[in-house]
Amino acid sequence: MSALTLYQLVALFLLSIGFFGLVWRRTLIGMVISIELMINGAGLAIVAAAQLTPANAVMGQIGTLFVMGLAAAEATLILAIVLIVVKRFKTSQAGEISEMKG
Amino acid sequence: MEILAKLAFALYALVIITGAIMAVTAKSLVRALVGLIGVMIGVAGMYLLMAAPFVAFMQILIYVGGVSVLIFFAIMLTKASPDGDESSPNSLRSTLNALVAMLAPGIILSVVILRYPPESFPRPTDVGAFDLGEGMLGPYLLPFELISIILFVAMAGAVLVAWRKWGDK
Numbered sequence: 001m002s003a004l005t006l007y008q009l010v011a012l013f014l015l016s017i018g019f020f021g022l023v024w025r026r027t028l029i030g031m032v033i034s035i036e037l038m039i040n041g042a043g044l045a046i047v048a049a050a051q052l053t054p055a056n057a058v059m060g061q062i063g064t065l066f067v068m069g070l071a072a073a074e075a076t077l078i079l080a081i082v083l084i085v086v087k088r089f090k091t092s093q094a095g096e097i098s099e100m101k102g
Numbered sequence: 103m104e105i106l107a108k109l110a111f112a113l114y115a116l117v118i119i120t121g122a123i124m125a126v127t128a129k130s131l132v133r134a135l136v137g138l139i140g141v142m143i144g145v146a147g148m149y150l151l152m153a154a155p156f157v158a159f160m161q162i163l164i165y166v167g168g169v170s171v172l173i174f175f176a177i178m179l180t181k182a183s184p185d186g187d188e189s190s191p192n193s194l195r196s197t198l199n200a201l202v203a204m205l206a207p208g209i210i211l212s213v214v215i216l217r218y219p220p221e222s223f224p225r226p227t228d229v230g231a232f233d234l235g236e237g238m239l240g241p242y243l244l245p246f247e248l249i250s251i252i253l254f255v256a257m258a259g260a261v262l263v264a265w266r267k268w269g270d271k
Contacts, residue, residue, distance in 0.1 A: 004222035007148065008215050010115055014122060014141070016208035021126035024192060024200035029131050029176050033138050036169060037122055040145045043161070051152040051226035058229055058237040061157050062245075065234075068164045069249045073256035075169045079176045080260035092180045 007048035014041025028082045028092045032075070039071045110151055117144035131177045135170060142166050153226040156234055 014037050021034030043064045050060020086092050089099075121140030128134040142165040149158035238246045 002219055002222050003224055005215055005219050006111065007152070009212065010118060010148070012208060012211050012215065013119065014145075015211075016204045017122045017126055019207060020200045020204035023203040024126070024196060026192070027131065027180075029173065029180060030134060032173060032176070033125050033131075033134050036138055036165075036173070037125060037141060040141055040165070043157075044145050044148060047149055047152055047154050047157055051154060051229075052222045053220055054223075057227040058233050059242070061154055061229060061234055062237050062242050064154075064157050065160055066245060066249050068160060069253060072164055072168055072172075073253050075172045076260045077256050077263075079172055080263040082176055083179055083264050086180045 002052075004048055004052040007052070008045055011041040011045035011048065014038065014044065026093050026095055028085065028094055031094065032078050032082070035078075036071065036075070039067065043067050107151060110147070114144045114147040114151065117141075117147070132174075135173055135177065138173070139166055139170050142170070153228055156231040 018034045018038030018041065021037065022031055025031050025034060046060050046064045046067065049055060050057045050063070082092065085097060089097050091097070118141050121137045121144060124137030125134045125141060126137075128137060142161060146158040146161040146166075149155070149161060
């Protein structure tokens, strides 16, 4: 098994366990943690593909840095949205938040 | 040298796997966050193994230093209960759904990865921070500027969203 395959399997593990957590968790914060797991797996896969294949290595590493920036932006926005939701519904359990009103 | 690299890979993979399982199954959200931080550090170690030290440094700086603190703030501000927010047992149905969501992409993609491995080097390409800087100010200048605009908009939007007073109308 080549080194690239091993790295890709680890990244795939992170993706699938992130999916598991996203469906299984019931609190909003638990879902955010699962999404971060998936984003980490994506970064690992991009850098592995950039460093271990004939592809452009600079582009891959810069792409991973952009993914990190997007993840930081996304985490900030999710924090703000979760704060609003908890203020309004007094709970962060996703199953109990079932009412939409403008 | 080869054996050392394999040992380091096995160690990081172990850290990632235990951390990920802890992050997904821990009853208390703070413990889940600790597992997530373990995963981030393991991924940073793998970046180092792939000869990408700048990305590894940024991983530590942004994820371990920034995103995890943000998530911890979110846990604190949503008044997490001390005996764990996820302590009541999950229904069988949601566990089955979650297993399907995990196995469907996992099995399909692992078959693809194992069946059709692309041509790859055993040793990573050597790219220093100097090349990355030249790339960011050269051919990838536009995405570099766009990401700063996105970050600005996200921060401003987060402040705006969190400041709006609900129910004050």
